[in-house]
Amino acid sequence: MGKSVRNHELKIVSPTPADIVIAQSVTPVPISEIAESLGLQSEDIALYGDTKAKVKLSVLDRIGSEKRGRGYYVVVGGISPTPLGEGKSTTTVGVCQALGGHLSKKVVTCLRQPSQGPTFGIKGGAAGGGYSQVIPMEEFNLHLTGDIHAITAANNLLAAAIDARMFHESTQSDAALFNRLCPADKSGKRSFAGVMMRRLRKLGIEKKDPAELTAEEKRQFARLDMDPERITWKRVMDTNDRFLRKITVGQGPDEKGFTRQTGFDIAVASEIMAVLALTTSLADLRERLGRMVVATSKAGDPITADDLGVGGALTVLMKDAIHPTLMQTLERTPVLVHAGPFANIAHGNSSIVADQIALQLVGDGGFVITEAGFGADIGLEKFFNIKCRYSGLQPDCAVLVATVRALKMHGGGPPVVAGRPLDRAYVEENLDLVRKGCCNLARHVENAKLFGVPVVVAINKFGTDTQEELDAVRAEALAAGANEAVVTSHFAEGGKGAVELALALERVCREKRESGSSSGSEEFKFLYPLDLSIKEKIAAIATKIYRASDVSYSPEAEEQIAIYERQGFGQLPICMAKTQYSFSHDAALKGAPSGFVLPIREVRASVGAGFIYPIVGTMSTMPGLPTRPCFYDIDIDCVTGQVVGLS
């Protein structure tokens, strides 16, 4: 199944150097060799330099016919995140380095593409850390193969089309508008563009010759009549630019006073990103992009990208972005990077097509390890209920990542303040805090089991953790129902430090598959069926996953739910937009709160991506820059061309 790449033996240095120092100390092998090791042929890939390659979707058909079988499908989630970090990406990468580099398993890591905003802002990069990283980390964290830029371009073309259309409709008669939309050719004959047939079908007009339309039909066709107050589509930018959160556009003299208040989101929050992550083929992408709802007409009808005539152009802008990008870890195992939908308002998981390709590439006995965003109450729940529903794939196992430090905070440890030394509670043994904090982990374990999926807890070890603390977490995890719980040290040791975790995963996955054929074993199941009402589906998540006692709705949310159900979008799955820092809507409520009433402020729909997203509390969709952003440290060595200061 392809020539294998010799594992790279890491030269481990202690204390662990800076991420970029480790990343740049390892020379990546040509990405074509990584591709070859997966059985990819040269026509399956498009190289982007020596270290990145797009893997073409067409590989699904080719490899599908080879009947390689399907690898084990493992999803990685985490406890509710804290400022202390749980190391989810690092664990995802580390266990793959163990599987591929130390246990000689076929393995592919599936990761989200990070936004450039945080790279230059506060958070820094997202390629893993220590001796468990994707390289070159500067490629991973910067433009990669341009997918996010394509999303930005597509999102903003659609936004420009909305304002331009409203402007032109406001200044033209029905007839002039229609005639401009269907201009006459040299012989005087008018015709509809292909995309216009979609709008005609939607309107129930079955004529194909513009000349046959009645004046009323021409008006219906040409006048979208969008309500400026009910435009839900915003512009995006992959930059932390807080001053664009709320803006007034159209103040130029040529725009004749048609001003409007709107705003920018960060590019990864675009619905087009969510679409990319959930699509399953080029044809499916075309349909999803075309049916995205961007506004409501004054008569209350949803207006789509295809109504604006732009669905095809959006697909053309996204035609390369649909192919996942192949990279490698420090130990030369393959990584597919694809999509990175903003976790709070979108589903926070990498793409379906990357997982599908990976599962076929590794074949029977191989592993695909895919990461879900943020805490498991958000990322994992959406992975199961949304991503798996659209992909038809069923996970064999879920990994939950926890750290002693973060659990201490859930147990009531003092807050962490940037720029101040860490409280001693976090650097000295404190079994009481650890045990108390395990309530958070325990609930995430129980939640995952609700879906019929076995759970392995990965305890990501820090240098200051004591054996007693690690043992305590292990015991609590098993008590909560985890199938296995393993301490890992991949940050400091690379794949070698995650071999036990990898072995545990293999045991659990094999058992699951074997018992899957027997009658009494647990089956993968969704939390709710789609035919429940929107409120019933929200209640299922709120009470069973978050453990709220009830859900309350603002009058606005009530109205929006009624509109979406009337418009026929009531059968979509639910994508809760909630803080990741707590099971509840209150980020300050650590541990495992229950009995609260979950307030739904607003309800919106991503019709193209295919979900309803209720907004719990306020959700910032555009980060800002601090006084001293990360970019101060980032520069280029003009002699070697190497990037410095990226973290």
Place this chain on the structure above:
Amino acid sequence: MGKSVRNHELKIVSPTPADIVIAQSVTPVPISEIAESLGLQSEDIALYGDTKAKVKLSVLDRIGSEKRGRGYYVVVGGISPTPLGEGKSTTTVGVCQALGGHLSKKVVTCLRQPSQGPTFGIKGGAAGGGYSQVIPMEEFNLHLTGDIHAITAANNLLAAAIDARMFHESTQSDAALFNRLCPADKSGKRSFAGVMMRRLRKLGIEKKDPAELTAEEKRQFARLDMDPERITWKRVMDTNDRFLRKITVGQGPDEKGFTRQTGFDIAVASEIMAVLALTTSLADLRERLGRMVVATSKAGDPITADDLGVGGALTVLMKDAIHPTLMQTLERTPVLVHAGPFANIAHGNSSIVADQIALQLVGDGGFVITEAGFGADIGLEKFFNIKCRYSGLQPDCAVLVATVRALKMHGGGPPVVAGRPLDRAYVEENLDLVRKGCCNLARHVENAKLFGVPVVVAINKFGTDTQEELDAVRAEALAAGANEAVVTSHFAEGGKGAVELALALERVCREKRESGSSSGSEEFKFLYPLDLSIKEKIAAIATKIYRASDVSYSPEAEEQIAIYERQGFGQLPICMAKTQYSFSHDAALKGAPSGFVLPIREVRASVGAGFIYPIVGTMSTMPGLPTRPCFYDIDIDCVTGQVVGLS
């Protein structure tokens, strides 16, 4: 010098099919073969799929040492453009297809990367036309290798940094600001980031330890004190979005009322695009990006990207964009695509590094044909006075492209109205109009000769032109001083139709080089020396190139000139921002107007790119979308994956 690629024999169909039909009918050879034919080695290039490759700047050093000599350097300009089109890009591509495909010369075409705005808006693509095109045209017209997206990302990171910094300065004391900019490490020690040393040097502070700065020095260092009314840096987007021309930002509740009116330009109008086109190395790029002036402090000092700490990060974002992209023509000759600065406010020429690489690759006896934007009074003048000044390169010949139709309009032909049939003046013989209109061509010829450069006029033939009309243009061109004037039919016939033009170019170039060594020959010369005052330089261009009788300045322009000269930017070359449709500031004045007074409304500086740009009249830097944008026709064939409807 590398294995040659077999010329592709075009199968010519008449009448000429749509551009995309021709483009998709020819299968490109792997771009690695094109690279090999130029003597490029695998380490010189980075593949971006099969049809595009970045050519690394490092090739300059490697090939330079091989002493291949330097090819002929030819620049292509045009008469003042009209809605009828002169076919400049098409001619540039066509003559290269003739040189490489029919005369077996080494040749590289150097083109600008088009903006995606017009591709989806009004104009359509820019890959040439008919049987003279760059392929795949959909790659050329869309994301290419991401350079424009990198420019957008860099431009907008800088913009976000400006507003965020003003915000943070407004809410913090001097000490808090300084301490946040230079945070203490674990041991309590503060240090300056590398980029901060640049600001310290600028302020004349020679200390390297933050602890040694006086309170006043800390204030000077930390407080940029930008005047919100004098921020010249705008955000950009590669989309025709007229509603972003003038906007108010900062209206979100968290921005505490710090609103400000600003706007977006189209991405190719970014100073970073102009920088990319004029830079000569990675180190030079770093310096230029760092010294870009984005605002003026309340005390009147220029504030740069490096003052904001972001010059290094901008360079990191641009590290791949600095390498030109290799593509091919329909007849498999090589093309370098690189940079596309907005012609009216920037210099409108492709990059210096692409030309330099191309000249080394073709070597002695080879040809580099590079295109200058818009009419020759703008594109060619800036090519000579700005691009050649920064590159140190001297052109061997200038080509001026004209069409009978466009000249008829300059001769007083009726206006062209979109959607109405063309007036018969343009489709029937009208020798009188043609001869009158040649005044425009003649003046462009005379102007090019002012620089000591020989001129070949290319008369780009349309099907409706008569032999008498073509002869008339030829005669007028020669009478005006053109060294040669040749009729070409590359649109309908590909390279074969431009063989005579190619032969004329070769004669003129060879003559120029041979006479260059003798004493009496004309030498290449700039129109003005840099040490003239800003006004003297403007006057030189206005009177000698545009033939204005005088120049007038608004009070604002007067003030700005005084400021720039005081700030030390008076020695920069001038980049006039003027309409391309007339020698004058009035687009309606066709032909060859003279005796007008040129009004300078405003004067701005692109300090990083390295020019002063006086603004003549009003200049739109953000196009809009029409009622029926091009995107209506653009879609993807979901079975073949092919793009349809791109023009």
